[in-house]
Amino acid sequence: MWTWVRRVLLGWIAFRLLTPESVPAFDEGQQVPLELPGRSVFVGGVELFVREAGPVDAPPLVMVHGWGDDAMAIFPRLIPLLVPAHRVIAVDNRNHGKSDHVRGRYDIETMADELDRVLAQLGITEATVFGYSMGGMIAQDLAHRHPDRVARLALGGTAAAIPPLADTGAGAALGLAVVRAAERISRTEVSWLRMRYLRAVGAISDRHARWYYAAHQNRDPDLYWASGDAISRFDARPWVGDLGVPVLVVVTTRDQLMRPTWQRDLVARLPDPQVVEIDGRHEAPLTHAPELAAALATFAASPEG
Numbered sequence: 001m002w003t004w005v006r007r008v009l010l011g012w013i014a015f016r017l018l019t020p021e022s023v024p025a026f027d028e029g030q031q032v033p034l035e036l037p038g039r040s041v042f043v044g045g046v047e048l049f050v051r052e053a054g055p056v057d058a059p060p061l062v063m064v065h066g067w068g069d070d071a072m073a074i075f076p077r078l079i080p081l082l083v084p085a086h087r088v089i090a091v092d093n094r095n096h097g098k099s100d101h102v103r104g105r106y107d108i109e110t111m112a113d114e115l116d117r118v119l120a121q122l123g124i125t126e127a128t129v130f131g132y133s134m135g136g137m138i139a140q141d142l143a144h145r146h147p148d149r150v151a152r153l154a155l156g157g158t159a160a161a162i163p164p165l166a167d168t169g170a171g172a173a174l175g176l177a178v179v180r181a182a183e184r185i186s187r188t189e190v191s192w193l194r195m196r197y198l199r200a201v202g203a204i205s206d207r208h209a210r211w212y213y214a215a216h217q218n219r220d221p222d223l224y225w226a227s228g229d230a231i232s233r234f235d236a237r238p239w240v241g242d243l244g245v246p247v248l249v250v251v252t253t254r255d256q257l258m259r260p261t262w263q264r265d266l267v268a269r270l271p272d273p274q275v276v277e278i279d280g281r282h283e284a285p286l287t288h289a290p291e292l293a294a295a296l297a298t299f300a301a302s303p304e305g
Contacts (some may be wrong), residue, residue, distance in 0.1 A: 016186040024192060030210040033076035038098070041091075043117040049098035050118060051090045054083035060124050061086040061300055064115065064142075066133025066157070067227050070097025073215055074132065074285050081293035086300065089127070091118055093138065095223040097215075105226060108134075108234040112141035116149055128300040130154040132285055133258060134227065140236045143243045153243065154296055156250035157282055159262035160240045160269055165232035183221035191216040203286035240269050247273040248299040250284075250292060257282040274299060 038051035051071055061082060065074045071090035082088050092099040093111050115138060119127065129150050131139025136158025143150040183190060195213045198204045204212055247270050251263045267275055276295040280288040 013185055016188070022188060024195075024213060026210040026213075027206050029207050031207050032072070032211050033204070033208045034072055034079060036072070036079065041118045041121050043114045043121075046094055046102055046114065047100045048094065048114060048118055049092040050122070053079050053088045053090075054086050056087060058083075058085060058087040059300065060127035061088050061296070062115075062119065062124070062127045062129045063088060063090045064129065064131035064135030064138050065090070065093065065096065066135045067231060068096070068216075068219060068224055070099075070215070072097065073212065074283075076286075077289035078285050078293055078296075081289060082297060085297060086128075089119070089122065089124065091115060093135075093227075095220070095227060101220055101223050103223070106230060108137050108141050108230050109145065110230075111138045112145055115142055116146040119149055124149070126151040128152040128154060128296075130156065130296055131158060132156045133158055133282065134231055137231065137234045137236070140240055140243070141234075143245055144236070144239055147244065150245055152246045152248070152300060154248040154250070154299055155266065156292065157252045157255055157258045157263065157284060158266065159258060160237045160266045161235040162231065162258075162262060183224070187217055187219065187221065198283065198286070201281070201283065201287060203283040237269060240266065241271060243270075246299075248295065249273050249275050250295055251275060251277045252280050252282060252284045253277050254280060255282045255284075 036051045036053055038049050040047045041050050042048075063071060063075055063079070065071050070092045075090055079088050079090065094100060094102050094106070094114060126149055129139045129142060129152070131137065131154070133156075136155040139150075139153060139155060140160070143153050191213050194216055195204075195209055198212060199206060199209060249263070249267050249270070251260060251267070252258070253260050255263070267273055278284050278288050278291050285292055
């Protein structure tokens with residue numbers, strides 16, 4: 001059996017190294033998910049890409065995307081539902097989307113500090129900050145390290161830490177190294193499977209398939225897994241209960257990536273959070289955008305948070 005496994009593996013590696021990249025066929029009329037122009041903001045020599053929607057004088061709502069996705073990949077259905085009542089600000093984190101690809105190890109804290117400096121340059125003194133998945137970790141750290149910047153904190157599909165990663169150390173690093181190696185050889189299979197999955201569950205439409213496939217193909221595997229390494233070392237459990245701002249936690253109850261038990265552990269560590277449960281998986285911002293938008297709008301508008 002292992003002989004055949006080795007032969008298949010070596011054949012796949014040789015095929016990917018020696019043949020041109022294959023591209024799936026797409027339906028006619030392909031479009032981008034949301035045509036929302038943006039601009040660059042420079043922070044410490046790093047170029048970060050920012051998109052805004054809604055009136056400039058509306059209450060600011062900052063949206064922080066998760067691991068492997070940029071703002072346009074995860075929030076295109078959500079943003080139009082939140083304007084014009086809010087000035088929506090969506091930033092591509094370093095090594096994601098149109099922001100700079102920066103080599104070297106970094107932390108969740110790095111991205112939180114960069115987000116703080118972006119908001120300062122935009123003239124945002126305080127805002128409702130919504131972070132999803134890894135973005136929820138960045139948002140927690142932003143509220144911890146830069147409390148004056150965060151008036152209200154909304155967290156979705158996220159955790160204070162991922163115990164299998166944060167508590168195992170070397171084991172997590174080994175797992176990340178294995179999957180990174182596979183993507184270094186070829187991203188084609190993973191990109192195709194991800195696109196097919198998102199289409200099958202209704203997270204994306206057929207006319208956006210090419211954009212999502214290309215966005216995934218453009219992902220640098222080393223930098224992608226560097227973000228995974230940052231996630232594995234993030235642990236807000238010692239301090240998340242002392243943030244001192246109103247908090248909304250949106251729990252995705254069928255989440256296949258961020259287990260609901262981890263999300264509810266975050267809830268249990270907060271003194272008095274508002275909690276909304278959405279019967280969705282990790283792609284809930286795409287599949288359950290109206291429910292999520294309603295929860296965010298209500299939370300952002302309530303005087304007491």
